[in-house]
Amino acid sequence: MSLRHITTKNAPAAPVPGLFAQAVRAGPFLWTQGTPGTLPDGTMVEGTIQDRTRQIIKNLEAVLAADDMTLKNVVKATIFIKNFDESFPLVNQVWEELMPEPRPTRTSVGVAQLPAGGTDIEIEFVAYKA
Known part of the structure; x- marks a missing residue:
């Protein structure tokens, strides 16, 4: 099995190219x-946690x-949220709005700090395509 980096200019670049990847296919x-x-240029989105x-x-x-997948291929999501008690229901509203049925399994974690400067939420996906 080989690993393949997946990249696109339509999403924010990896924070340290060569050290991180937008995604890895295995x-x-x-x-x-x-x-x-953040926007694809790396600028933090102003507004609410829903935005x-x-x-x-x-x-x-x-x-x-970029790897010929859609949100329907997502099987697992992990969401890291600051101010968990306040923000969790707001994130759930967007999740319900945007994620197709059947929705993937999900873990939501309350955190005190996130590494990306000033953000209050970070999400990662695992997707599957045979």
């Missing part, structure tokens, strides 16, 4: 990097598309 699985609520969540899903959808 066999039928694709793992994305943790993605904050950043929508942008993250749009960014991850672009990464999936």
Whole structure:
């Protein structure tokens, strides 16, 4: 089995090219990097956590598309959220709005700090395509 990096200009670049990848394909699985609520140019999305969540899903959808996948291929998501008690229901609203049925399994984790400067949410996906 070989590993293959998946990249697209339609999503934020890996924070340190060569050290991180937007996604890695291994066999039928694709793992994305943790993605904050930034535009493809790296600018943080202003506004609400819902706005950043929508942008993250749009960014991850672009990464999936670079490997001929869609949100329907996502089998697992991990969501890291600051201010968990306040933000969790708001993130769920966007999740329900954008993620197709059947929705993937998901782990949501409350965190004190996220590495991407000033973000309050980060999401990563695992997708499957035979």
